[in-house]
Amino acid sequence: MQQVNITEFRNHLPKYLARTKAGETLEITSRGRIVARLAPPGESARIGARQELEKLRSKCRIGDVISPIDEQWDAASDNS
Template sequence: MQTVGVRELKNKLSEYLRRVRLGERVLVTDRGEVVAEFLPPGQGPGDPSVPAGLQSLNKRGLLTLGAPAGTDLYPALPRKQGERRRSVAQLLDEERGSR
């Protein structure tokens, strides 16, 4: 683990980023107080919404976490012309009624 002051980090940013890329952890200090920590991707505390057990498996390469849900990843499917909107309950009733 390397410790570096803000001024030196600013002057040698490329060098410290190269170290982080190689797996080294860099602590940034301002007047002797640690104010930031640079870690290689995937070595941080992770997403708080993901259980710790899954994060651990992901770090060990045994699991790949999916992307968060969003409208960009999962766009709405277009409705057929003239199709009316129905609730999930209505769709289930129709499906179960046809059995």
């Protein structure tokens, strides 16, 4: 993902829109900070999902969810 200063982006808008149309995602910066992300259509949902996963990564830890455990249980039984 390429970062582009907002002034550069504004001065060469058609060039950057063509690059985005071709599938590239751009981060638009102002004074070195990202202020916007320009992505091809359909790409925003994937980027949003990736950002949510990145947030969860700092809060969650997923271990081995496939290996059996030593505890016996029956999901179909009525233990109410």
